[in-house]
Amino acid sequence: MGAVDQVPIRDQSIRLGQFLKLANLIDTGADAKLVIADGLVTVNDDVELRRGRQLHDGDVVELGGISVRVAAPRSDA
Template sequence: MDVPIRDRSIRLGQFLKLANLIENGSDAKLVTADGAVSVNGEVETRRGRQLVPGDVVALGGLTARVAGEG
C-alpha cells in the first residue's frame, strides 16, 4: 500500500505509525530493536532513519511504500 507523506522525508518510527503498521509510537522502538523492520529489503534497527518517497517498509508480513503527497 502507498502511504503519502507531506514532507520530503519522514522518520521510520513516524512512518510505522502513519502506515498503521504499529499501534503507538513506543512500539517503534521495540520492533526496530528486535530487527523486525526492513527497509528496501534490508533489516533496519534505527527508528530515526530518514525515509523518502519510493522506500518500502516491511513489518510482520505487511508492507507500505512511502509516497509523495501529490
C-alpha cells in the same frame, strides 16, 4: 510479493518510527522502538535498527509480512 500499498507523507522525508505509526503498522512510538530494536522492520529489504532513519519517496517498509511504500508529494518547482 503482492501489491504494495502507498502511504502518502506531507513532506519529502519522514522518520521510520513516525512512518510506522502513519501506516498503521504499529500503535505507539514505544511499539515502534520495540519492533525496530528487535530487527523486525526492513527498509528496501534490509533490516533497519534506527528508528530515526529518514525515509524518502519510493522506500518500501515491511513489518510482519505487510509492505508499504512511502509516497512523498511531487515537487513541481
